[in-house]
Amino acid sequence: MKKAVLLDVDHVSKSFILSKQRQSELILEAVSLQVQTHQFISIIGSSGVGKSTLLRMIAGIIQPSYGAITFDGNLVTAPDRRMSMVFQNFALFPWLTVRQNIMFGLESQLNSDCQYVDAQIDNLINLIGLKGLENAYPYELSGGMKQRVGFARALAVEPELLLLDEPFSALDVLTGQRLGQDLITLWERRKFKMQAIVLITHNISEAVRLSDVIYVLGGQPAQIMNTYQIKTPRNQRTEQQIWAKTMAITDQFKRDMNEMRGD
């Protein structure tokens, strides 16, 4: 299958002005990575390293201090409708039903052909496993079901790039794995337009299970410390292989961090 660069993060740095100290702190330094079409990439790193900051820059919500991010050849300077995001805390509107939550992102895109949109939403609700829950409110749903709504809402706008901000970390392990697997199945069966997926997570085994490429962020300021290509097709990865790769990445990460600290 022919691959092309969809997203290019080119030597991106980000500083924040810390109000108390009134000085700027460099969080990310010269981070470069690429996402090709048909790729699932993960960005992993410890808490506070700057993963969400990087994802928010990719989404165009905040701007890099230095460097450039291009999506489909265009500089990202603002949120782009062709990217959508799924959040760790689901970010559902409690006063809207499942169906209304899913419709939310689509509302500004609605055209006169509402029947078409209704049919699209029905299809999405079926695909994502929410059939029968269309009129439920978020408080009536389990965490896993809430996140299915989060995914459906992100997918309703038919994004080319799906950005996942720790979407499984508020779920128990098995529920998170099942949701991840369902997403992969839908993606691989080309049920959506989505060209690529970027996941940020601190869960290394989750990244190994799902990704084609893993970027490890570390250090202060954070840089890409290592990149791993996972060549075994996702459906052929055994639990043993996933465990072994997870251990190898964890050990390397510890060695790198010790080296950085001069231990």
Ligand SMILES: Nc1ncnc2c1ncn2[C@@H]1O[C@H](COP(=O)(O)OP(=O)(O)OP(=O)(O)O)[C@@H](O)[C@H]1O
């Ligand atoms: N708007 C902001 N202003 C100042 N500092 C910020 C801002 N946003 C993030 N930071 C700081 O940048 C650093 C990285 O935060 P970020 O949320 O990107 O980390 P993370 O790796 O996603 O962490 P976690 O896994 O805990 O969510 C933190 O020290 C955070 O306090």
